[in-house]
Amino acid sequence: MIAKSTIVGDAARGIEHPIERISRDSVPSDTVSLARFLLGKVLVREFPRGVAAGRIVETEAYLQHDPACHGFRGVTPRNRSLFLECGHAYVYLCYGTSYMLNVSSEAAGIGAGVLLRALEPLYGTEHMRIKTRPIKSIDLTRGPGRLTAALRVDLRHDGLKLFAAEQLWIGSDNQDIGSVGQSARIGISKAAAERLRFFVAGNRYVSGPRKFNR
Numbered sequence: 001m002i003a004k005s006t007i008v009g010d011a012a013r014g015i016e017h018p019i020e021r022i023s024r025d026s027v028p029s030d031t032v033s034l035a036r037f038l039l040g041k042v043l044v045r046e047f048p049r050g051v052a053a054g055r056i057v058e059t060e061a062y063l064q065h066d067p068a069c070h071g072f073r074g075v076t077p078r079n080r081s082l083f084l085e086c087g088h089a090y091v092y093l094c095y096g097t098s099y100m101l102n103v104s105s106e107a108a109g110i111g112a113g114v115l116l117r118a119l120e121p122l123y124g125t126e127h128m129r130i131k132t133r134p135i136k137s138i139d140l141t142r143g144p145g146r147l148t149a150a151l152r153v154d155l156r157h158d159g160l161k162l163f164a165a166e167q168l169w170i171g172s173d174n175q176d177i178g179s180v181g182q183s184a185r186i187g188i189s190k191a192a193a194e195r196l197r198f199f200v201a202g203n204r205y206v207s208g209p210r211k212f213n214r
Contacts, residue, residue, distance in 0.1 A: 017173035019044055019053060024163045029086040031105040035061040035114045035198050038103065038170070040177035043119055045127075045151040046167050052127040052151060054119030054141050056170075057177075057203045060185050061105070061196040064112045068190040071111015081159045083111045089168065091148075091158040098145030099154050103162055103170075117144045117186075117197070120205040122173075143207040178202070183212045 019042050028034050036059075044053045062069035070079040070092070081090040082104055090102040090113050102113040119141035121128065128140055128150040141147045148154070153168060162170045179201040184193050186208045199206045199213060206213055 017175060019171040019173050021169065021171050022163050024087050024161075027087055027163060029106055031061045031063050031112045031114060032196065034086065034103065034105045035059040035196070036180060038114060038116070039180055039198060039200055040172075040175065042122065042171050042173055043116065043151070044169050044171055045124075045153070046169075047127050047152075050124055050127045052121075052124030054121045054147075054151075055173075055175075055177075055200075056116055056118075057120050057200040058116075058118035058206045058208075059198050060115040060117055061198070062102070062113050062115065063196075064106070064110050066112075066191055066194070066196075068185070068188045068192070068194075069112060071113070075111065079111060082113050083109055084159065087161055087163045089157050089160040089162050089165075091153060091155055093155070094145065099148040100144050101148050101153050101157075115144060116147060118142050118199075118205055118207045119147055120200075120203060138204065142205050181213060183208075186212060 028037050038056050038059050041056050042053050064071045071082045075083050081088055084104050085108040086105050088104040090104055091099055094100050102115050104113050106112045141150050157168050177200045181199045181201040182195050183197045184195055185197045
């Protein structure tokens with residue numbers, strides 16, 4: 001079930017395919033299934049002066065028993081949002097430089113999530129521009145740190161219900177994405193060989209080395 005879109009009025013002008021909210025009840029509460037489900041969905045960021053959105057084209061799954069998952073050793077003040085029921089934002093600062101946006105993916109009490117690694121910008125790129133750090137358009141939301149920087153996602157968004165919040169939410173424009181690729185995860189040392197990275201095959205906004213995107 002897809003709920004009525006909240007993008008209306010001036011914000012909806014120029015949008016070829018309306019973005020509709022997704023009912024939380026229709027979202028799979030399984031980490032790998034959610035990582036696949038999120039591909040092709042649209043991440044919407046509502047700013048005071050406009051709206052920006054991008055299609056999710058790359059995700060990574062992190063299971064609770066996975067040593068690379070932040071929930072592996074249990075709940076901490078930093079990772080508590082990862083243990084919320086499926087659909088909450090888990091945002092953390094990586095190496096003191098970049099924020100990472102994850103979606104909690106299991107029942108409450110199970111620390112697992114899906115990392116959003118890349119978006120294909122759909123509209124509102126004028127709101128995504130990072131004035132202090134010039135960047136090519138194709139790289140604007142290509143990679144998890146760039147994604148959050150462009151949409152100005154930070155710890156203020158940790159714990160948000162991503163299928164219900166107003167300022168940051170995930171919806172659908174019902175567009176077919178074609179084939180889904182799968183590979184080992186990128187940029188980690190623990191359990192790096194696990195094939196838990198998923199991406200829209202052939203999409204030029206997918207991040208990572210070419211050998212991972214075949």
